[in-house]
Amino acid sequence: MPVRLARPPFTPSALQVWAVEDTSIQLTWGSLPAGPIRVSAQDRTVEIEHTGGPGEFTLSGLSPATDYRVHVDHRAGTRTLEARTLATPPGALLSRVATVSDLHIGSRRWGFLKTMVETEPFDTPFPVRCARAAIGEAIAWGAELIMIKGDAVNHRSPHNFAELGRLVDLFPDTPMLLVPGNHDVDFQHSTMELPATVGERALPFTTTVVHLDVPGLRVIAGDTSIPGQGPGTLARTGEAMIQTAAEADRPALVGVHHHFDRLSRPTHWPPGIPKAEAKPFFDDLRRGNPDVLVTSGHSHRNRARRHQGVAVTEVASTRDWPGVWAGYAVHEGGIRQVVRRVAAADAVVWHEYSRGAVLGAWEHWAPGPLAQRSLAINWSTDS
Ligand SMILES: [Fe+2]
Ligand SMILES: [Fe+2]
Numbered sequence: 001m002p003v004r005l006a007r008p009p010f011t012p013s014a015l016q017v018w019a020v021e022d023t024s025i026q027l028t029w030g031s032l033p034a035g036p037i038r039v040s041a042q043d044r045t046v047e048i049e050h051t052g053g054p055g056e057f058t059l060s061g062l063s064p065a066t067d068y069r070v071h072v073d074h075r076a077g078t079r080t081l082e083a084r085t086l087a088t089p090p091g092a093l094l095s096r097v098a099t100v101s102d103l104h105i106g107s108r109r110w111g112f113l114k115t116m117v118e119t120e121p122f123d124t125p126f127p128v129r130c131a132r133a134a135i136g137e138a139i140a141w142g143a144e145l146i147m148i149k150g151d152a153v154n155h156r157s158p159h160n161f162a163e164l165g166r167l168v169d170l171f172p173d174t175p176m177l178l179v180p181g182n183h184d185v186d187f188q189h190s191t192m193e194l195p196a197t198v199g200e201r202a203l204p205f206t207t208t209v210v211h212l213d214v215p216g217l218r219v220i221a222g223d224t225s226i227p228g229q230g231p232g233t234l235a236r237t238g239e240a241m242i243q244t245a246a247e248a249d250r251p252a253l254v255g256v257h258h259h260f261d262r263l264s265r266p267t268h269w270p271p272g273i274p275k276a277e278a279k280p281f282f283d284d285l286r287r288g289n290p291d292v293l294v295t296s297g298h299s300h301r302n303r304a305r306r307h308q309g310v311a312v313t314e315v316a317s318t319r320d321w322p323g324v325w326a327g328y329a330v331h332e333g334g335i336r337q338v339v340r341r342v343a344a345a346d347a348v349v350w351h352e353y354s355r356g357a358v359l360g361a362w363e364h365w366a367p368g369p370l371a372q373r374s375l376a377i378n379w380s381t382d383s
Pocket of ligand 2: 183297
């Protein structure tokens with residue numbers, strides 16, 4: 001069913017290089033006319049048939065660490081984009097895992113004043129369509145493990161947790177880790193306890209620290225939520241995350257919900273984990289295991305930085321612009337992160353609309369620079 005949204009018209013996103021991996025480039029656009037689109041880069045040329053409106057295309061078969069000029073020809077004209085593929089980390093590819101965050105299952109509105117809605121909704125609400133597409137596309141990319149790192153539901157309620165359960169049951173064969181965010185433990189509509197598990201598959205909500213090992217990587221999930229509060233804390237689980245990473249015989253990916261505030265006073269909404277807690281955490285984490293990547297959600301934006309050599313990333317929401325999931329390709333000598341936009345058309349139509357939030361500021365705030373979304377780390381030598 002075609003969707004009609006509450007505040008048209010909105011500005012579609014530009015044709016752009018959204019993601020790079022070592023051998024591929026993901027192009028996305030908010031609106032291109034129907035008809036053939038020809039994408040070429042050096043000796044690679046691919047033609048696709050576009051039905052019009054938003055879309056994405058991934059050009060694969062490229063060479064690592066190479067500068068490309070990507071020519072996109074379509075009915076309305078030609079654009080040339082420039083991109084450099086990532087270097088492949090040293091050694092064999094051992095495994096792939098992925099994270100999603102801020103699914104906000106159960107939400108029906110979006111924007112600073114919560115005025116953005118689907119006035120003629122699809123049969124499936126937009127948070128479920130977006131999360132379903134993100135998880136499915138991450139698995140199709142090759143992820144053998146999915147971590148859901150918080151704000152899985154919009155407010156705690158039996159209905160929302162049941163909807164979350166139906167979502168995770170769509171992927172019964174994929175191991176998952178699930179940690180709560182502040183929205184999973186809020187008191188806005190209910191004082192019910194956080195359920196121990198969700199879905200027929202009985203996926204546990206982690207309220208401590210858990211880990212799963214895959215070839216080349218220990219994946220650690222820690223609960224940083226405080227019931228009834230927005231910000232996060234490491235007080236309950238920080239030590240256990242440090243110990244779990246230190247005991248690993250391999251590098252570690254640490255996933256939490258709340259981002260780590262860089263300054264003593266938060267400089268943007270929402271507040272995350274206080275700097276006073278974050279700094280000693282990173283220091284001890286690195287002392288215990290020098291090869292660690294820490295990633296969070298909560299801020300609904302993409303960013304990356306280093307703290308004393310520890311790589312720290314924030315990954316945006318599946319539900320709102322730009323609508324993403326993060327893939328991690330694990331090599332013997334390093335790891336690649338790629339933040340990919342969801343491709344499914346019934347999700348992208350909402351993502352494109354949702355970029356108009358906060359008087360249009362959201363379209364600039366949430367994406368972050370390409371270099372902070374797609375990055376490669378060589379263990380021990382530069383982590
Ligand atoms: Fe969130
Ligand atoms: Fe959050």
